Amino acid sequence: MSNENQQNQDTTAPAPAAKKKKVATRKTAARPAAKKAAVKRKTTARKKATAAKSSRRSTAQSKRNVVKEASVVIVGAGFAGLGMAIRLRQAGVDDFVLLERAEKVGGTWRDNTYPGAACDIPSHLYSYSFAPNPHWSRHFSGSDEILGYIEHLVKQYGLRDKIHFQQDVTDARFDETKGQWRVDTRQGDVWQGRAVVMAQGPLSNASFPDIEGLSDFKGKRLHSARWDHDYDFSGKRVAVIGTGASAVQIVPELAKTAGILKVFQRTPAWVIPRPDYATPDWNKALFEKLPLTRKAMRQALYWTHETMALAVIWNSPLTRLAERLSLIHLRSQVKDDWMRRQLTPDFRIGCKRVLLSNDYYPALQRDNVDLITWPIARIAENGVRTCDGIEHQFDCIVFATGFDVPKSGTPFPIRGLNGRELGEEWSGGARAYKSVSVAGYPNLFFTFGPNSGPGHNSALVYMEAQLDYAVAGIRRILDHDLKILDVRESVQQRHNRHLQKRLARTNWNSGCKSWYLTEDGYNATMYPGFASQYRRQMARFVDQHYRRVPQTGNA
Amino acid sequence: MANIDLDKMLAKVKSSQWALADIDWDAPGADLITAEQWPKLKAFMADLMWIEHVGARGFAAMAKKAPDDTLKQIYTYFHAEEQRHANAEMALMKRWGMLDGDELPEPNKNLKLVIQWLDKYSDDMPLEVLGSVIPMLEIALDGALCTFLLDTVDDPVCHQAFARINDDESRHLGVGFHVLEMQGRGDLYIKALKTVATVLDPRLILGIASYVPLLNRMRDNVVAMGLSEEKLYACMKKFERIGGRTAQGRRNPWYQIISRHGRMVVNRDNRTYHAPVDLMVRLTDYIPERLMPSRVPTWVKGISYRPTA
Structure with a gap:
């Protein structure tokens, strides 16, 4: 049994009956308390929101300021956001919303429709292992087929009602007295959640070069x-x-x-050759009838790409x-x-x-x-x-100048404990713990966060590991009714020292200029290791690494 | 101290770009070229244009060898700028009716040999060699020839174009001398050893065999145009003067070699140098066409007199 499958079983398989039961108990026990508090908070929050907004935005004046609540607010409905939604649902958490700034799902694959647009990773690896597709028409699929797959995910998992379109998030702030994130959108809506998942994607903002005229x-x-x-x-x-x-x-x-x-x-x-080919019908049928063959294909692709790390990283x-x-x-x-x-x-x-x-x-x-x-x-x-x-x-x-990849900032202001602002903290380069959590910003989970990028393997393999890590964190918040789940600063620092030491020895830091590095040459994007190493690190959620404050007690 | 801040230099280079379209090539004044000047000027301009083009290729090779990214970028710009000079000079030739249709003028045989050598070996030469030869070429051939040209040609458009070209060249020289000094900082012994090893490289010997007669050929062309060769020599001495301003610059063995060679070139009484080299120039003329390199590298065809494409 390969590592990948092993881990899939640990982390990505739908929750077994026992777990489901526990989740159900948690839901009934935790929700009323949360709801009560929420009702109490709603009126004050509404007033506050109104006051804040009237000074901040004039365009949204006419809009109402209803504060909408959910256990989890997911920012973005691309690959990451939808994957997060599916994994949450599979883990028994159904009280989530997805905020999408556009009118359609798909993120990068909705936006990149230029002629010839396709993925550089074989489709059987560039898809979720928990939502396999035996019908990929080519080894490397085009953008329209990938977008079709993403749209299919929405249908298959019934996520349509969870997605709120034209919700362009402009601000997120953590209220530490309540243990709640407040998320504002350009449209004038306010969302509150016990946890926020950042799934806005690193390749979502088009970048124009700095050329005169x-x-x-x-x-x-x-x-x-x-x-x-x-x-x-x-x-x-x-x-x-x-x-x-x-x-x-x-x-x-x-x-x-x-x-x-x-x-x-x-x-x-x-530039290296692209071993692309159309998948014959018999092959698709085989993948459908014998899922084991499809899994074997994914495994073969996974390990081929893993060996490429030795050349590329x-x-x-x-x-x-x-x-x-x-x-x-x-x-x-x-x-x-x-x-x-x-x-x-x-x-x-x-x-x-x-x-x-x-x-x-x-x-x-x-x-x-x-x-x-x-x-x-x-x-x-x-x-x-x-x-x-x-x-x-x-x-x-x-x-064809790519994207503004946030290496030293955030797409909108994110305010954590004691009014600290993440964009400022990251101005010298983004830092996180295991690419998902950031000290001082409790109950917040990043996808494609700092140092989560592969140079040799499917980003979705890394993504699955992040999603399941976030699920583990969110379940702790909800199961144990935590006000604050915040990674310890010292743990995060140790993690980053280790990362940067390893990054210094990689090809990315060997002297060229790339979007992986900040202007000062700090590598805030890539993970210096095999995908298997990354997944092993993500498979463990070490409670001691986090500071926990229950809703009713003190730290 | 010729030490300059390369980052500031790069910014300056970026902000000083100009285009052929900035000059009105049809402005009055083309008739100021006299009938007597015309044939000599045609040959002279063709050589000048080719020298700029050859210099451009030299910078392309240096960009590959640059020890840091800023210098690499600077050389990449200089590569383009030398090409721009060649383009502008071709535009002047077009203005003066010196082009046969749209055809590129033929380079002389010495230039052909230099082009061939640059195409084959320049990327393999150490930065030390190119970093020393290029300033010499810039000063002696490029800078000096431009000055002569302005002394004899009254066409205002020519003056306008060369004001811009000289402005670029002053930056090329500034960086050139800076690099000469930079390379003088290393351990002298290692430098000397490396120099000897490089000189023994047959590829470099070929290069010298192309470069040396080119200088004498250009001297002859200058004289043919009725200009004083003393002025050319004065410019070549400038290389020795500026390059040798600092101890670091003087420590660069390539500076020593090139400037000593320059001294031999300007000393017409040194028959032991000039007799064989002049012979080489004459001999080049006798190389039958079929033995000349037949394949023209693609980069040679990149020149254009048209401001827009």
Whole structure:
């Protein structure tokens, strides 16, 4: 039995009967008390909320300020938020809400619909093990199929009624006297919960590069994560700025329709072949009829990716091998030696995200495509001026420049104990305990929190571990009627010292600039280890590491 | 002390960018080129443009070798800026009717050999070699030639373009000398050993064989244009003067080699140097076309006189 399955049994299987019973008892015992308190609080909270809002927001003046309550408030209805909802429900916690700022679920996969959008991790691994899909059409599915899977999760688990759309969270603050989080939305609603789960996603805010004259351009401007499907590219002069994970997927597609396509590159990335194929029908049928075969597939993929850690995370002979394979890929696809030089990375493989593509290099060599490696001086009315003095004129500029990944801040103010504000504390780089909890911010659980990123394996494998860890925490709060469950500062510090020591020896910290690091080179995003190590760490919820204050007593 | 703050320099470089579109290439004044000047100027401009282009390739190689990210970025910008100079010079040639249609002018044979060498070996050369040769090329060929040009050509557009080019070049030189000094800081013994080892590298010997006659060829071209070669020499001496201002700079063995070589170049009485080198220049002219490198690297084709693309 593999590690992964073992752990799935420990943490992800629906709660057995005994557990369910306990949860039921907890529900009946804890809820009335909480409700009583809530009723008492409601009027004062309402007054407070009204006062606070009238000074803060004018747009929401006309709205009512009803405080809505739930045991758990989940921010975001993407992969993380929906996964959290499913795991909570499976653990017997049904009193939760999901606040979604858009009108649809899906997060990153709802937003990224550019031509060619797909996942770099095989679908059988880039899906929840507790919600398997035997019908994936390809080894690497496109964004529409992944979004379909996410929407299917909502249906299958009956989550539709739990999701509140157009609820853009603007503020979250913890009331330590009540042990309640108060969450405000731009729409003027106020939510209260005993626990909050941050599932807003790290790749949710489109990032534009810091280029002079960005707004001077008079033609069409597009961001890869905000695609305009009505815009017709055929015959147009198009620029793609950026050569990261989105760009290598967009470029081959745009090259087919655009009249002229110029790709602006600052730093070439390591590109390796993408072993993609359509899954034959018999195979899908097999996965459906014999779930064991699907599980075996997932296991095989999981362990293949685990071995990649040796090449990607640490500098080892496998790193050299991976670099050599990538260079062979480049040499076999690009004939011109100057272009090969332009496309050869000068940093260690793994330091930045490794890209998978079979058609990016060929696309760059098409007659209608140009690779431009001159630095961009500025954007002008009609196009992009490069430092070789030439103005490249375009009808449309596509920004494939990724996302503002929060490494040193929070998407909205989060206030914890004694008025401390998380954004300020994280200004030098985000720090958490096991990527989920942050000292001073009780009853708050992060998904994709600090140092939770894999460089070699499926983010959803890490996500499952975080979800189950959060469930363990939330159940403690509800089962034991805790006002405060707060990780100890010293424990968090020790954890981070250890993390940073290990990170210093990884390829991510080997000298290149990437979105993994802050401006000062602090790594607040990646987990320095195997997925199996991460999951082992997350499987244990050590009560001694947390300060607990019951609702009725003192610390 | 030529020590400069590289971060500030990078910011300065970024904020000083200009484009061909900033200059009106059709402005009046093109007729100020005399009929007598025209043929010599055409040959001269072609050489100048190619030297800028070759210098650009040198910076591209240096960007790969740069010891830190700031210097790497600076060199990446300088690479583009040298290309911009070549583009601007080609635009001037276009303005003066010196281009055959849209064709790039042919580089002379010495330049062809240098291009070939740069394409094949420059990425393998240590930063010390390129970091010393490039300032010399910049001063002697680029900087000096530009000054001569402005002395003889009255076209205001030419002056406008070269005011910008010289402005860029002053930053290139500032960084060049800074790096020369930086490299002089290491242990002299190790430096000397490394230098000897590098000199023994046959790839470098090939490079020297291309660089040395190029200097003499350019001297001949300058003289052909009716300019005083003394001015070229004065510029070359500037390399020795500025590079040798500080002890660190003087400790750089490559500075020593290049500046000593410069002294030999400017001393016309040194027959032991000039006789064989001049012979090399003449011999290059006799290399049959079929033996010249036939394959033109793609980067050579990147020049354009058009402000927009």
